[in-house]
Amino acid sequence: DQQVKQNSPSLSVQEGRISILNCDYTNSMFDYFLWYKKYPAEGPTFLISISSIKDKNEDGRFTVFLNKSAKHLSLHIVPSQPGDSAVYFCAASAPYSSASKIIFGSGTRLSIRP
Amino acid sequence: DAGVTQSPTHLIKTRGQQVTLRCSPKSGHDTVSWYQQALGQGPQFIFQYYEEEERQRGNFPDRFSGHQFPNYSSELNVNALLLGDSALYLCASSLGAGATQETQYFGPGTRLLVL
Numbered sequence: 486d487q488q489v490k491q492n493s494p495s496l497s498v499q500e501g502r503i504s505i506l507n508c509d510y511t512n513s514m515f516d517y518f519l520w521y522k523k524y525p526a527e528g529p530t531f532l533i534s535i536s537s538i539k540d541k542n543e544d545g546r547f548t549v550f551l552n553k554s555a556k557h558l559s560l561h562i563v564p565s566q567p568g569d570s571a572v573y574f575c576a577a578s579a580p581y582s583s584a585s586k587i588i589f590g591s592g593t594r595l596s597i598r599p
Numbered sequence: 600d601a602g603v604t605q606s607p608t609h610l611i612k613t614r615g616q617q618v619t620l621r622c623s624p625k626s627g628h629d630t631v632s633w634y635q636q637a638l639g640q641g642p643q644f645i646f647q648y649y650e651e652e653e654r655q656r657g658n659f660p661d662r663f664s665g666h667q668f669p670n671y672s673s674e675l676n677v678n679a680l681l682l683g684d685s686a687l688y689l690c691a692s693s694l695g696a697g698a699t700q701e702t703q704y705f706g707p708g709t710r711l712l713v714l
Contacts, residue, residue, distance in 0.1 A: 489641070587644065
C-alpha cells in the first residue's frame with residue numbers, strides 16, 4: 486500500500502522554464518512533507534519541507550505547495566537549471582513518529598534539457 | 600568534515616548467504632538510521648540506532664538486524680538473503696533520536712545484488 490505516490494517516473498523540462506513535480510498521499514495523518522534530491526552515486530539530500538499548517542513554502546528557486554483537501558503537494562522549480570537534473574523524492578511523516586520513519590514516494594527523474 | 604560514509608560500495612551475494620554493511624556517521628552525529636531502496640522505489644525505513652540500541656523499526660523481518668558501536672558507527676546485517684533483498688542500502692545520520700528530518704544526512708549507499 487503506497488501511502489506516498491509520485492505518478493510520474495520522469496519529467497523533461499527545458500532550461501529556464503518551470504519544473505513542476507507532483508506527489509499525492511493517502512494518509513490524512515501525515516502532517517509534515519519533504520522533498521529530497523538525489524544525484525547518482527550520492528545519498529538523498531534534503532531540499533525543502535512544509536508543515537500541514539501551511540499551504541506554501543518558498544526557498545529561492547524552489548516552492549512547495551500543499552493542498553490538504555486533495556492530499557496533494559507539488560514542487561515548483563523556477564527557473565530550471567542543468568544542475569537540477571536529478572531524482573526527486575517526496576516524503577511524508579506523521580505526528581509523534583521518529584524523524585527517521587518518513588515515508589518516501591518512488592521518485593521522479595527530472596531532466597533539464599538545454 | 601567527512602559526511603556519512605558507507606562500505607562497501609557494491610556487493611554481490613548468493614541466496615541464503617549473510618551480509619554485513621557498514622556505516623560511519625557524519626562527524627558529531629550519534630544516531631544512525633538504515634533504509635532499503637529497491638529499484639524504482641523510494642527508500643524504506645528499516646531501523647534506527649541511538650545509544651547503541653534499536654529505537655525504531657520499520658516493517659522488516661527479523662532477518663534484518665543491526666548494531667551500533669560506542670563510536671556511533673553502525674552495521675546492518677541481513678541473514679538468509681533472498682533475491683528480493685537486492686537493493687541500495689542507505690545509511691543516514693543525525694544528532695539525537697529526535698532530530699528533525701531536515702537534519703538527517705544520507706550516505707551514498709551500498710548496492711547489494713543477490714543472485
